[in-house]
Amino acid sequence: MAEAKYRRVVVKLSGEYLAGDQPFGIHQPTIDRIAGDLIEAQELDVELAVVVGGGNIFRGVEVSSRGVSRARGDTMGMLATVMNCLALESALERLGQSARVLSSFVMPQVCELFTRSAAHKYLAENRIVLLAGGTGNPFFTTDTTAVLRAAEIGANAVLKATNVDGVYSADPKKDPSATRFERLTHSQALEGGYKVMDATAFALARETAMPIIVFSIAESGSIGAILSGDGQGTIVAG
Ligand code: UDP
Numbered sequence: 001m002a003e004a005k006y007r008r009v010v011v012k013l014s015g016e017y018l019a020g021d022q023p024f025g026i027h028q029p030t031i032d033r034i035a036g037d038l039i040e041a042q043e044l045d046v047e048l049a050v051v052v053g054g055g056n057i058f059r060g061v062e063v064s065s066r067g068v069s070r071a072r073g074d075t076m077g078m079l080a081t082v083m084n085c086l087a088l089e090s091a092l093e094r095l096g097q098s099a100r101v102l103s104s105f106v107m108p109q110v111c112e113l114f115t116r117s118a119a120h121k122y123l124a125e126n127r128i129v130l131l132a133g134g135t136g137n138p139f140f141t142t143d144t145t146a147v148l149r150a151a152e153i154g155a156n157a158v159l160k161a162t163n164v165d166g167v168y169s170a171d172p173k174k175d176p177s178a179t180r181f182e183r184l185t186h187s188q189a190l191e192g193g194y195k196v197m198d199a200t201a202f203a204l205a206r207e208t209a210m211p212i213i214v215f216s217i218a219e220s221g222s223i224g225a226i227l228s229g230d231g232q233g234t235i236v237a238g
Helices: 028-042 060-066 070-094 116-124 142-152 186-192 199-207 222-227
Strands: 008-013 047-052 099-103 128-132 157-162 212-216 233-236
Touching (some): 008 142, 028 070, 028 222, 047 070, 047 142, 070 099, 070 128, 116 128, 128 142, 142 199, 186 199, 212 222
Parallel strands (some): 008 047, 157 212
Antiparallel strands (some): 212 233
16 A cells, blocks of 8 residues: 555645536535545545535625625635535445544534544544534635644645646646646745635745645545655645
């Protein structure tokens, strides 16, 4: 079995990806495939926490123009991430993998509250920990949540799953001359203004010296490939 490069990681999955080819909601075959990929990755003896976005259900910024305050809209967005985590927990459990949703909000009938000690406990028990509710604060993103929680739980890296296989000098879908970076420093990622992650997330990663690996999740098995050093992506570190 290939040996993983990291002991504990936070995987960031965008909500939008969970919609598959639908414009909205959860595409069950996609979430099932991702659950399978996560299980395969965990079998490399890596402790996995997953931050799931909510853009497939709700984005705060989109309603703030329609009379709902941004803070209220963002709260609705954070609740959308809870739904995605519950769906992913079910998909993992159907495949025989124990998982736990830990939320930034108190919702005892739904899932447990995130605490560092609960996360450590469940990760040590080989459960996949699903981190729901974003940071619990409006005006942030789930990318920032991934970096924050990674720093809090002592993860070795954030694996940022996207539709493209790394950070490019320009949008590769629009500009055929765009080139992929093998490696960037946090400062270069910030200064370059690359759209792949928001500036708050990059700034917190620089502050906490947290490596971020940007990779494509389009192919099955890509999380495991990145963990075992075979996958293609951009490393943002240093
Ligand atoms: N959100 C928030 N605070 C957080 C994380 C998320 O307010 O700490 C809200 C925000 O409205 C955002 C929505 O939740 O638009 C969904 O998160 P995000 O856009 O990061 O999801 P993704 O793009 O990964 O699907």
